[in-house]
Amino acid sequence: MSINNRSNIETKREAFWNGYSAFLSKHNASFNFSTPNIKGYINTPLPISDHHLSARANFGRKKDNVQALIDLPSDKFFFNLLVSKRNEIENEFGGKLRWEKANSRWNILVGIDVDLWNQKNWEGTYQWLMEKMMKLDQVFRKRFEVI
Secondary structure: OOHHHHHHHHHHHHHHHHHHHHHHHHOOOOOOOOOOOOOOEEEEEOOOOOOEEEEEEEOOOOOOEEEEEEEEOOOHHHHHHHHOOHHHHHHHHOOOOEEEEEOOEEEEEEEEEOOOOOHHHHHHHHHHHHHHHHHHHHHHHHHHHOO
């Protein structure tokens, strides 16, 4: 990837997250996200240290996509505890989730493929992302609060 392409991705990613922030404000969403990191994540903490509700926008791959996810540290015991409640969690969420190990962390996520280079797609993507993040927060926050 050339430096120019990397700059285009970073510029587009920044515009996407700025637009999402404005969208959340307009819809009175209660999320307080961090500034997006270099990899395109935004995070808000959950009740257990180092656990996050996150969103990710992936530009510049064969298929662009957006994901809403629960980001857990490499605590396999805790992840397995959640996996043991997978059917209950997915029923409450209203659909299937991906449960995966990513580097040294565990993720529980849902995602969609979308052409992020076309800003006409952003409003619908923001709506989808907000709804999924609110649902993930609702389903997981109460589980983290009792642990």
